[in-house]
Amino acid sequence: MQLHDVWFVLIAVLWTGYFFLEGFDFGVGVLTKLLARNRTEKRVLINTIGPVWDGNEVWLLTAGGATFAAFPEWYATLFSGFYLPLLLILICLIIRGVAFEYRHKRPEDRWQTNWEHAIFWTSLIPAFLWGVAFANIVRGVKIDQDMEYVGNxxxxxxxxxxLGGLVTLTLFTFHGAVFTSLKTVGDIRDRSRKLATQLGVVTAVLALTFLIWTQVSRGDGWSLIAMIVAVLALVGALGFNLAGREGWSFGLSGVTIAAAVAMLFLTLFPNVMPSSLNDAWNLTVTNASSSAYTLKIMTWCAAVATPVVLLYQAWTYWVFRKRIGTQHIVDVH
Structure with missing residues (x-):
């Protein structure tokens, strides 16, 4: 395996980590409208992800930076061709971060309501658009012989x-509902588990349709294995959720996301961005990669920095591992 192949796998791992962690972040944001009945319950939901949401976004920055350094042609074509949806995602992530920090700064009802609306929409829109973006990458887009996107x-x-956008939206919301039931106590825990069951059924129908479509159009034996793992993990997550085993359910919903992302990258390889105009114009791990020396330096840096980041993030989740409920929310006003 050459270094450009290694970095293709590493970028797939980074996107998997991002969707696993930021996925339940987005899901909890969407649940502030679907699950919470009052402001206190919204505060409970927001507090479940309050200590970790910004750390989860580091995975996106790392994935983008790794793509830029390891596959500059892929990065250039992707970010120029998908400029508008990616810009919208970026704007949402900026507003979302501000909303988390500003929502509680003033006691006025209108002030807090507006920021809560912002949290909901800036969680829902990226959750949908990421699916749209990756579905297009797998499907292929209009790339010409100069490696430039020529579509609109x-x-x-x-x-x-x-369909890909609907899958990520429902899957992330299901993931967030399971996370909520794992991190809360009382009535909100019971309602989140019931809602997770409903969301899981919808997710299963949409995901199965999308994954079968992907497998039939571009899959091989390895992607079929990943698809089967994703489907079985989702079924298992639903089963454990019904049994009240939130930890197992959350772990398996994460496996579902990881297997689905793995399937998408397996259907891509050795391409990184197929051309729908001519297969000869596909961006591949070979023609889109940086020099061997650049990849070698990146590999050494990643080997040193990655364990540190993983240990720090694991420590954060350990520190904030306890459940919370409405009884823990103090009205500071």
Whole structure:
């Protein structure tokens, strides 16, 4: 295995980590409208992810930076061709971070309500658009012989990509509901578990349709194995959720996300961004990668920094591992 192959795998791992961690972040944000009945319950939901949401976003920065350094042609084509949806995601992430910090700064009802609306929409929109973006990457987009995207925004809106967006939206919301039941006590815990069951059924139907479509159009034996793992893990997550075993359910919903992302990257390889105009114009791990020396330096840096980041983030989750409920929310006003 050459270094550009190694970095393709590492980037897949980074995106997996991002969707696993930020996935339940987005899900909890969406649940502030679907699950919470009052402001106190919204505060409970927000407090479950309050200590970790910003750390989870580090995975996105690392994935983007690794793509830029390891596969500059992929990065350039992706971020120029998908400029509008990625810009919208970026704006949402900025507003979302501000909303978490500013929501409690003033006691006025209108002030807090507006920021709560912002949290909901800036969680829902990226959760949908990430699915649209990755579905288009797998499906192939209009790339010419100069490695440039020559389509337009509306070319990215097709049945397959919209289905992909619905899958990530429902899967992340299900993941967030399971996380909520894992991190809360009392009535909100019971209601989140019931809602997770409903969301899981919808997710299973959409995900199975999308994964089968992907497998039939671009899959091979390895991607089929990943698809089977994703489906079995989702079924297991639903089963453990019904049994009240939130830890197992959350772990298996994470496995579902990881297996689904693995399937998408397996259907891509050795391409990183297929061309729908001509297979000869596909961006591959070979023609889109940096020099061997650059990849070698990156590998040494990653070997040193990655364990430190993982240990720090694991420590954060350990410190804030306890459940919370409405009885823990103090009205500071």
């Amino acid at each position: 925004f509306f070319d990215l809106l097709n049945v397959y990509s919209i």
